[in-house]
Amino acid sequence: MNLRPIDYRARHKRAADLMDQGALVVMSQPTAYRNSTVEHSWRQESFFQWLTGFEEPGSCFVLLANRPEGERTHLFVREKSPERELWDGRRLGVDGAAKTLMIDKAHSVESFWRMLPELMGDASRVWFNLGLNEEYDRNFIKALSQHKAVYGKKHLSCKIPIHDSLYLAGQLRMCKSPEELDRMRTAAGITRKTFEQVYKAVRPGMSEKDVYGIIQGEFLKNDADMESYGTIIAGGANACVLHYRDNNQPLRDGELLLIDAGAQFQYYASDVTRTFPVGKKFSPEQLAMYEVVLRSQKAAIAKATVGSTLPAIHEEAISVLTDGMLDLKLLKGSKDEIIEKAAFRRFYPHGTSHWIGMDVHDVGVYNEGGHPVFLDAGMFFSVEPGLYVQPDDETAPKAFRGIGIRIEDDVLVTEDGPEVLTSGIAKEVKDLENRW
């Protein structure tokens, strides 16, 4: 696929239009240490990346909606340093940033906190990514005090109003643009190719670790940046741990394998779960539970239309799952009462959807103005119902204990209805049995 280029200046304009003469200050992702001088793998903070495309730590971005073009966007970057570049890699530097990035002015990051009060100037308000890092937060509050000392008397009677930049990020990133859709489709395609290889390879006697190796390898071979989140490879009852991360146990014939994995491509996430037999066939109980979850997922996806809501999708998933739990005698009583008392949570304890974008659990509010957000074209989210019977759950028929099933796809709302970007990944029973 030819990827449409990203026009960062157009993004700045869209942001400024929402900012009512305010200032936006976004810090880059801090470096985290694993131990001593060894760093954890680093990924740029998503909103910073969305605004700049600049992948260096130790940087800060400022957008001033109250200033004329040419003085609106300021990027603060680390200075060139032969000594540090020898150890940590190339730096673009101030001149390089000014020449190559879509910004108005580049500065040394050394001058950032000193310049910030003046940059905020008579801005009507300021957005900041508070809570990313305590040192950033302290310095920001100091800059606010310095700003107040000068501008408080001149323009404002009090401190400048502060907003969480995550809210603005959500407004800008909730409905995906064509160049974002290119990247999301590519991420979904890499995840599809990866599951195809997994379906071909998995056999009884392998370990979860072997499968993890296949997934990591396929992601990288197909040009993913990395995984979008910690991959879950859960054989048998491990699937009943929702965020299972050990990924190191043997896979046995007769058990199911639940894989929750998604490639990240150029900073855009995918998020897919499939559950299938380690061996050739589902057992009757596994099959009965699987069919309930699959029916629920299809019914829920069908509700992903313009004007609908995520709670409406969740309610649809719960309704079908609850019918299934009654049929399978996992639960007794009336459907209405089970739903009203949330008794289904014993076997379905999580939600059905979250926004997906640059972050696998993406920015964007879920409720606004006292009601759930109404779905619109370009919104993108998971639909992931599941059923989990804990291995020690003595209320459940014995043959169901230790079975965990989740089916998850990534759904884009369009004017013509839901489009499942991950639909190419097999989930029908006939495609999951007799894989070899």
Ligand SMILES: [Mn+2]
């Ligand atoms: Mn998910």
